Amino acid sequence: MERISRIDIAKGIGISLVVYAHTFSPFIDFTHMFQMPLFFMLSGYLYNQKDNIKETFIKKTKSLLFPYIFFLILTNLIFVLLCEILGKPHHIHPGILIAPYGVALALWTFVAVFIACIMFKVIDRTFDNYIYKVPAVFLCFFIGVGLYHFHIKLPLYIDSAFTIVIFYATGYWLKKYPVIEYIIYGGFVVAVIVYALSGYLPSVDLKSNIYSDPLCLFISCGISMFFIRLAGLLDKSNITKSIFSYIGRMTIVILGLHILVFEFLYLVFPRKDYMAAVAVSILSIALILLINKFVKIDVFLNKVRKIKLEPNLKRIKQRSEE
Template identity: 30%
Template sequence: MEKIGVRDKTIDIAKGIGIIIVVWGHIGQDFILKNEIFLFHMPLFFLLSGYFFKDKGLTFIDVFKKRIQSYIIPYFVFFIIILLCFILLYVSIGYADKIYLSPKIIIQPYGVVRALWFLLSLFEVHIGYYFIAKYIRKEWIQSSVCLLCLILSHIAFRCGISLPLYIDSSLSMMIFFHIGYLMHKYRILDSLKYSLLLLVVCVLFYIAGIIGKIEIDVMVNKIEGNLLLAFLAAFGGAYIVLYVSLLLKKYNKISFINSTLNYLGRNTLTIFSMHLLCIEVARCLFKFPLSIDATILDGIYTTVWGILGSLIIGIPIKKYILPYIRIIR
């Protein structure tokens, strides 16, 4: 395990793999492997976020300030910049009449800013889990509460109830955040032998989810099919990515692959926020095909462009704008 103060390369590699999967999954409706990706890609990121949860010893005010800075400020900064770029793009190509902006877009982002929902949900999960970890000492009770959150969220979905600000989605992801925290605490990834045994089980879970036609879309709190199987398949897919990352860190001799995935992993927030805008730019200016007409090769081009474009536009924002915005001190 990495020393305190040093980034865990396994997790960065997992984030790098995860963000590539996310961009591919957002190429379009019903594109190749979309359902298989949606089965686990968001649970993976919530699990990875929980892996480094360390807020339990802080006061609520400190946690609140910290997470406002981590998620809410980037949310609004990226929201404004992406929306301005989108408007400029559509006006410049004569699509001004196709721009539709509703006031609700601020708290329920759609279109090229819809990926920003993840930042709102991460904020809610961090705050919610802080209270669970701080005030419930027994881990089995913590686990039970997180599972109850998942069940309540699923009941809301089945009843057609949609909570504001993605609260229902956040409730469903609390258990994966908790699992990430426990995996770090008990060093689950330290032993390849035991990790391999868990991998075999997780592969079976994931395959069962695909065969069972489980459909998951965390943003809209959608879980179609058996809830238990959906949970196991989502965890299974997330763990497969973690195990592949562990193998790459330990045995991969091609440093370019690891360094690239590490770099992407350190910039997932930027890519996550910007990639939908970059894909839209590619389709409007460079005539990249819509998903209905796209081939696998088109998907690769679009994914690479979405990632590179996000880094080109987003890294200056991350480096020169976000560090200087300190609304709460």
């Protein structure tokens, strides 16, 4: 699929916000409302309707689950080595395989997006008419919100995936029907007025499937749309285009490594300092891009994407039948 520069720029903005949010950020309660929804909408924008469920499963396994396993092993091995060198205690619980924490904390995104993609593909393939597709997507969203309110946690971030599906679907539908953007902005204005009058700030943390108020959906999508529009403006400048589009193309590598890089930077910078948080964010992205320039992690992951799994699966099946 041909890369779209403004989508890469939007990803670059998004991953920069995510990295900053994982430092000592005073704006985390606000940025949580849109930083991950922005990524999910961008993923939906790139949705391929032609692929069937099996093809989607195979493609997403290579593009999401393999990086998940790769970064899970890599980051923890390096972290254990760092702890041994510094003489710090460390312990890795087996549960990290299905609920990453510590230096692998951000990897939850890979699993949740994988499940959300499959959910939306099933909906898209099951129903031909939008009269059924749209309610099915909203049903998933309200199931996710309901699971939060009833304090029900599902393994492998399935509860988060239910909530995420609507952002993924919105990204795809925005590409097909741009008029939806005006509906989102209208709902955004209403939501801002309601929250301003009530003095209520909804709680959002999609990793923990915290989405306290469905009306916040318009805030999440509205601000995400703002950054997508901003990406379009930055696309007109060669400097901003080259910087943010490159960062955007390295999103998976940055997402997988930034918390580990924090551990090295925190040997020099204080953990709970607002100015240090900005410096750590910028330096961590710069260091990851520098490391990737020599190690070529992105090239390796792209090669994995191109591996044809289906012929190998057929050969395995044939051998098992012999």
